[in-house]
Amino acid sequence: SRLEETVKTTITENPVVVYSKTWCSYSSEVKTLLKKLGCEPLVIELDQLGPQGPQLQKVLERLTGQHTVPNVFIGGEHIGGCTDTVKLHRRGELESLLSEASAK
Amino acid sequence: SRLEETVKTTITENPVVVYSKTWCSYSSEVKTLLKKLGCEPLVIELDQLGPQGPQLQKVLERLTGQHTVPNVFIGGEHIGGCTDTVKLHRRGELESLLSEASAK
Numbered sequence: 091s092r093l094e095e096t097v098k099t100t101i102t103e104n105p106v107v108v109y110s111k112t113w114c115s116y117s118s119e120v121k122t123l124l125k126k127l128g129c130e131p132l133v134i135e136l137d138q139l140g141p142q143g144p145q146l147q148k149v150l151e152r153l154t155g156q157h158t159v160p161n162v163f164i165g166g167e168h169i170g171g172c173t174d175t176v177k178l179h180r181r182g183e184l185e186s187l188l189s190e191a192s193a194k
Numbered sequence: 195s196r197l198e199e200t201v202k203t204t205i206t207e208n209p210v211v212v213y214s215k216t217w218c219s220y221s222s223e224v225k226t227l228l229k230k231l232g233c234e235p236l237v238i239e240l241d242q243l244g245p246q247g248p249q250l251q252k253v254l255e256r257l258t259g260q261h262t263v264p265n266v267f268i269g270g271e272h273i274g275g276c277t278d279t280v281k282l283h284r285r286g287e288l289e290s291l292l293s294e295a296s297a298k
């Protein structure tokens with residue numbers, strides 16, 4: 091579908107992408123963490139896109155199996171949600187992923 | 195207002211009350227923590243009450259100054275949100291608050 095192609099292009103052309111919701115604390119946490127590590131994530135706030143928001147969320151579920159936010163991509167790869175990202179950071183792997191994706 | 199009276203009665207008659215949203219991870223975290231500490235919170239899921247949900251959320255804001263979820267009450271007292279509750283737990287104060295409340 092066209093929306094699916096849009097998502098694929100977005101995550102390929104942008105080193106760090108976060109699909110988020112403005113009111114969601116888990117989404118805020120992951121955005122704050124990534125910015126703290128010096129990267130400028132492309133943030134897509136699904137609650138600010140009118141009817142396209144839920145559509146995008148469905149496409150993301152089809153592509154990643156994940157229907158929740160935040161939904162994080164680094165270097166075109168699906169990372170996961172907030173807990174997954176924090177886990178990677180605790181293992182010391184997040185920063186290297188970010189530099190590989192040349193997001194810093 | 196009648197809704198305000200309902201809230202006041204709810205938090206007075208129930209030792210632990212959590213105003214929550216079913217999809218919210220911060221709400222889940224606080225519910226899990228309280229249950230892990232052996233208490234049976236009364237949980238009110240604001241997203242499952244139709245139009246009354248947003249109304250309740252407004253009343254809670256009037257009563258507590260807090261417009262977010264989760265909104266936690268112990269022994270009739272406003273505790274705060276997820277981070278506030280976790281903070282109390284880390285200081286070792288949550289469990290004593292809980293036992294005091296169930297002794298009332």
Ligand SMILES: N[C@@H](CCC(=O)N[C@@H](CS)C(=O)NCC(=O)O)C(=O)O
Nearest residue numbers: 116158159160171172173217218219
């Ligand atoms: N463990 C996941 C939890 C993700 C989750 O449950 N997200 C919630 C919001 S906090 C969600 O997407 N709920 C459904 C929705 O908002 O559409 C993570 O760390 O990201």
Ligand SMILES: N[C@@H](CCC(=O)N[C@@H](CS)C(=O)NCC(=O)O)C(=O)O
Nearest residue numbers: 113114115220262263264275276277
């Ligand atoms: N620090 C607060 C954050 C509370 C917060 O921002 N809650 C969000 C959901 S995670 C919220 O209520 N957003 C507005 C809404 O859902 O109406 C806490 O720990 O509870």
Ligand code: FES
Nearest residue numbers: 114116218219220
């Ligand atoms: S909506 Fe509350 S943590 Fe995501």
